[in-house]
Amino acid sequence: SLDLSANFLFNERFEIGGTYRVDDSFGAMVNFAITPSLRIGYAYDSIISEIKTTAPSSHEIILLFDVNFAKKVSRSPRFF
Numbered sequence: 001s002l003d004l005s006a007n008f009l010f011n012e013r014f015e016i017g018g019t020y021r022v023d024d025s026f027g028a029m030v031n032f033a034i035t036p037s038l039r040i041g042y043a044y045d046s047i048i049s050e051i052k053t054t055a056p057s058s059h060e061i062i063l064l065f066d067v068n069f070a071k072k073v074s075r076s077p078r079f080f
Contacts, residue, residue: 001023005017007029014031015029015030015039016028016029017029027045036066038065039064043059
């Protein structure tokens with residue numbers, strides 16, 4: 001199968017995107033940054049292949065957390 005997808009970020013706060021799987025499904029998503037480390041969003045997927053009789057579509061609520069751990073950097077004596 002072949003998947004095509006794209007996401008676009010506007011002003012580091014609002015994101016919109018879409019996806020298409022050839023002869024199988026399509027979907028869309030949006031999310032919004034509440035804080036720099038917390039985003040909330042919504043996604044929708046729809047099946048267009050013959051499997052749609054058992055699972056025609058789905059709705060999802062998205063919570064994205066960015067966790068910034070301190071990076072340990074070791075300096076090499078060769079580089080200063």
